[in-house]
Amino acid sequence: MEEMIKKLDETSHLILHRTPREDIRKGITVITSGEGMYVYDQDGKKYLDLNAGVTRPVAIGHGRKEIAQAVYDQICKLGYYTPCGFATIPPMKLADLLAEIVPGPINKFTFECDGSEAVESAMKLAKHYHHARGDKARFKVISRRGAYHGVNGMGLRALGTVNPMRHIMEPLAPGGVFAESPYCYRCAYGLTYPNCDMRCATDIGRIIEFENPEQVSIFIGEGVQQGFGAYAPPKEYWPIVRKICDQYGVLLIMDEVICGFGRTGKMFAFEHFNVEPDLITMAKCITSGYVPLGAVGCTDEVMKPIDSFVHLHTYGNHPVPCAAALKNIEILQKEKLVENSAEMGKYFLDGLRTLEHHPIVGEIRGLGLWTAIDFTVDKKSRLPFPADRLIRMVESAKAKGFIIKFMGCAIEFAPPLIICREEIDATIAMMDQVIASEGVPY
Ligand SMILES: Cc1ncc(COP(=O)(O)O)c(C=O)c1O
Incomplete structure (x- = not known):
């Protein structure tokens, strides 16, 4: 029989890196498997991994035998x-x-x-x-x-x-x-x-x-x-x-x-x-x-x-x-993945640029498959964006089945280099919703 896996909580003996106790109390997602662009958690929920394992190493995708x-x-x-x-x-x-x-x-x-x-x-x-x-x-x-x-x-x-x-x-x-x-x-x-x-x-x-x-x-x-x-x-x-x-x-x-x-x-x-x-x-x-x-x-x-x-x-x-x-x-x-990074990176950047009209989007930038949206509460003065609102966007994306991360005032994307157009389109549509629901600068 398959082992039942629970979220990690404060009863666990494992020390996580850079994870606040409050998050552990709420329960930490356990990633149990991965294939290609996707990973799966303890409940079998599927996520599009837009940061290649979050710390960005997984260039060739998950599960390569x-x-x-x-x-x-x-x-x-x-x-x-x-x-x-x-x-x-x-x-x-x-x-x-x-x-x-x-x-x-x-x-x-x-x-x-x-x-x-x-x-x-x-x-x-x-x-x-x-x-x-x-x-x-x-x-x-x-x-x-x-x-x-x-x-x-x-x-x-x-x-x-x-x-x-x-x-x-x-x-x-x-x-x-x-x-x-x-x-x-x-x-x-x-x-x-x-x-x-x-x-x-x-x-x-x-x-x-x-x-x-x-x-x-x-x-x-x-x-x-x-x-x-x-x-x-x-x-x-x-x-x-x-x-x-x-x-x-x-x-x-x-x-x-x-x-x-x-x-x-x-x-x-x-x-x-x-x-x-x-x-x-x-x-x-x-x-x-x-x-x-x-x-x-x-x-x-x-x-x-x-x-x-x-x-x-x-x-x-x-x-x-x-x-x-x-x-x-x-x-x-x-598999010409460096070439794919250059081509899909341009496509990704063009997609992100369609989000520039949102009042909280400051700068869209990137090179290859490493792109970012820098947020601001004031497009003119470029005032920094609060971390709690970035965290809320990361959590909202996760609830929709997309793993993203924030860095400074930016949301960052560094997917496996195997990503294709359809996955990028889905990401842009998801970000459009997430940014819209975060609303206006305040
Ligand atoms: C630019 C850079 N150098 C060094 C390191 C350290 O690498 P590691 O986490 O594998 O020890 C990192 C980690 O993210 C990094 O981004």
């Missing part, structure tokens, strides 16, 4: 061996494949358990590079207000404004320095693009000067930023940042943890912006979330002075998730 088979085959052959002093086949193959598909000089790769560890290791590799060249004072990390780069020690110091997480964990590793984000819709300087001289980018030079150029190790940012809801910067932004980093000998890490593997309509987001980073971090869509994996890529130039990367994770370069990643990337390529 090919990944299960690849994992099974690898475990039968070899389940584990150390990353130190020995190698195994799947991470070697995955590094070769990534060297082929990551454009530009990024050519060397190492594998970790998730995005936070990838960010951590990229920062350590950068510090290692400076240290090996005798540049031993460099330890400061510049990131952007509003950014998120994971939960580990070094990465935590690049946690822009994901509060209260950062405040609770303080004091953080010293050396975290913040620049403003390129969030033109609500520019931190009160300027209007293009009449702004790209202050958010050029200020990074001033910040480096103030912090002492000899102490700055890296600048880290996402090509398209999660923080305010799928924000792509103006085209000038990344080339200016690259130039400033070069001027001061600062390494540029582009965080592809969300963007990588097709999310923005290209394999990697940095391909949109005419920029070549020194290091990239990857996770999420690298395995479509089926098993945990993070990765760091860097140029030969970064590795050149490093004799041995003084680092050791038991689960580094793990053969099983690397086997899953190889199969996942094969599916992404065979």
Whole structure:
């Protein structure tokens, strides 16, 4: 007989992440299965998953047996061996494949358990590079207000404004320095693009000067930023940042943890912006979330002075998730899902633009299958939209069988890359209703 599954409540022994006690008291939906674009809960209710597992990894859709088979085959052959002093086949193959598909000089790769560890290791590799060249004072990390780069020690110091997480964990590793984000819709300087001289980018030079150029190790940012809801910067932004980093000998890490593997309509987001980073971090869509994996890529130039990367994770370069990643990337390529992300992303954006007439819709934006509606209570002044009203819209969509999420003042969509026109049409119609019932600015 099938096991009866109940909603999770306060009698459960499981600690959830970032879930208020009040929500647990009301009962938490248990997702029990998934197939393609859809997931099912404890009562058999079906949801269209518009955020690819909510944290956005599930690029190839749910329930793909090919990944299960690849994992099974690898475990039968070899389940584990150390990353130190020995190698195994799947991470070697995955590094070769990534060297082929990551454009530009990024050519060397190492594998970790998730995005936070990838960010951590990229920062350590950068510090290692400076240290090996005798540049031993460099330890400061510049990131952007509003950014998120994971939960580990070094990465935590690049946690822009994901509060209260950062405040609770303080004091953080010293050396975290913040620049403003390129969030033109609500520019931190009160300027209007293009009449702004790209202050958010050029200020990074001033910040480096103030912090002492000899102490700055890296600048880290996402090509398209999660923080305010799928924000792509103006085209000038990344080339200016690259130039400033070069001027001061600062390494540029582009965080592809969300963007990588097709999310923005290209394999990697940095391909949109005419920029070549020194290091990239990857996770999420690298395995479509089926098993945990993070990765760091860097140029030969970064590795050149490093004799041995003084680092050791038991689960580094793990053969099983690397086997899953190889199969996942094969599916992404065979089914042309990066191309689908570009095509369906445009279609999605056009659909969302039909919602611009609602008085609370501020800005519609996105790149590939990462789109967002930024809400406001005043279209003219662009005043922020209250979180409780965003939560109400998310709940209303869920009641209708659609899983969406909010980020900043925006509702965000990052569906599996297999989404088709009919599912997008249904989403736009649903959002039209949800926004209309949220009514007018008040
Ligand atoms: C840009 C970025 N970097 C790093 C991370 C951390 O990745 P993980 O949650 O896999 O540790 C995240 C997680 O959402 C992220 O969005």
